Amino acid sequence: MVTESFKKQLDRFLLAFGISLMLGIMILGQDFRDSLGKSVSIIMDPVVTILGASNFHIVLFIMASITALYASLIQKYTIDWDLMRNTQEKMKVFQKEFREAQLSNNTALMKKMEEERSKMMQDQMEMSKQQFKPMAYISIISLPLFMWAYYYIKSHEAASFVFPFWGQQILTDTILGPFQYWIFWYFIASLAVSQLIRKALDVGGV
Helix, strand or coil, X not given: CHHHHHHHHHHHHHHHHHHHHHHHHHHHCHHHHHHHHHHHHHHHHHXXXXXXXXXHHHXXXXXXXXXXXXXXXXXXXXXXXXXXXXHHHHHHHHHHHHHHHHHCCCHHHHHHHHHHHHHHHHHHHHHHHHHHHHXXXXXXXXXXXXXXXXXHHHXXXXXXXXXXXXXXXXXXXXXXXXXXXXXXXXXXXXXXXXXXXXXXXXXXXX
């Protein structure tokens, strides 16, 4: 009972902490983001020193890999993938049958299916809850790392990286709107590593 109670309290704390980070970044503004990034400098600055500032793209790749692994493990063990797949499949079948009932103007069948819709909406609500929970957990690691990268790049001389098709680019230069090259590289690396890890761990049946 003590162990179960501790797990629940820890779960609530982590959820609250993750949500607080997300809200803080959105609401509290630049000062909070800089403070969060600066607090992670104790861990990440030595990594840059070891690899060299000119290899900052490698640091970003390591960050993306850590985030991808952490996120995949969280999703694997917090989401009921069978429920998600079954719910999605039921919804596809339901939408097809409901559309056919509408086209044939079968009011009796549509009324019956409306009752089924309410039950399916409950499953979708549960699915949405399961998807939100990992987001809060993942933000505990990913947001501080991302804010550190933003803070570090803003505070140091920009490094460059050779991109396929684009050639050598300064990581702080913008690629589209406010998006800088380092952000693009981070998300591309994270996406690629995430796909490999999810495949290896069989996350989501991908």
